[in-house]
């Protein structure tokens with residue numbers, strides 16, 4: 001069984017590739033540029049293609065049985081996703097697992113939520129077997145905070161006080177691999193949420209304990225300033241983020257909404273995710289401890 005993985009060089013997709021190989025699947029990885037040697041294990045086939053280019057995607061889908069579809073952050077992710085979806089249907093794929101976002105339908109004023117919800121609805125309305133994954137805020141976003149945390153001692157993400165659902169990308173990927181290699185996940189939508197929720201003050205307290213110094217929560221009072229900072233400095237959720245004006249605004253809208261309405265999950269949602277994984281989801285505090293140890297050793 002051959003599975004095409006989009007976003008395969010990214011945080012989630014690279015873990016999906018590993019999880020699928022562990023489960024014995026044949027993996028084809030989509031990427032726009034020839035990857036550097038060692039990016040993927042030798043068993044992985046490479047397909048060069050761009051989700052904005054249907055010709056390259058039709059080629060990448062040849063002889064493929066199933067698709068893991070993840071779109072990188074892009075203002076045209078809706079178009080990209082629907083191109084991949086229509087071509088997968090045309091190619092007669094047996095299953096699609098789509099990486100959406102937690103509460104996609106609750107934050108329609110945020111472009112990257114609205115795009116994913118539109119894709120979800122197209123998939124649900126279509127006839128192709130599918131699983132939709134709805135991951136919460138990635139633990140791994142925190143990797144980009146090293147300078148702020150270890151330098152001035154600021155937790156800069158305006159997570160607010162209400163609670164933001166969070167998840168480890170390795171758990172997202174394991175669930176994706178399960179949905180693509182086991183029976184019983186067709187037509188299902190899974191929330192991917194850990195047991196802990198993040199607030200700005202709690203995150204600052206966690207990092208204070210782990211780094212042995214006082215970390216201050218930067219707060220969430222001035223979103224004009226937050227957006228202007230992102231526009232100048234780049235995506236705060238990525239170490240490699242380049243300044244992107246649309247993304248600065250999109251993330252501003254997201255965090256404003258999180259501050260206002262929260263992005264909370266329930267214990268039942270976590271229990272359902274644990275049942276899918278076969279174990280409890282990883283916790284934010286253990287990931288933060290992992291990261292702090294890595295920074296201390298560097």
Ligand SMILES: NC(=O)c1ccc[n+]([C@@H]2O[C@H](COP(=O)([O-])OP(=O)(O)OC[C@H]3O[C@@H](n4cnc5c(N)ncnc54)[C@H](OP(=O)(O)O)[C@@H]3O)[C@@H](O)[C@H]2O)c1
Pocket residue numbers: 006007008009010011012013030031032033049050051052070071072073074080100101102112135136137138141237
């Ligand atoms: N950060 C969060 O907390 C969070 C939470 C929930 C959902 N999400 C969603 O997760 C997604 C990002 O996942 P990630 O962090 O794993 O991605 P990432 O590490 O930023 O990597 C982006 C991937 O997308 C690929 N890509 C970008 N543009 C492409 C195009 N035009 N055609 C083909 N491939 C393209 C890149 O491949 P190449 O560069 O190799 O071509 C790369 O593999 C976004 O949709 C975001 O909204 C994020």
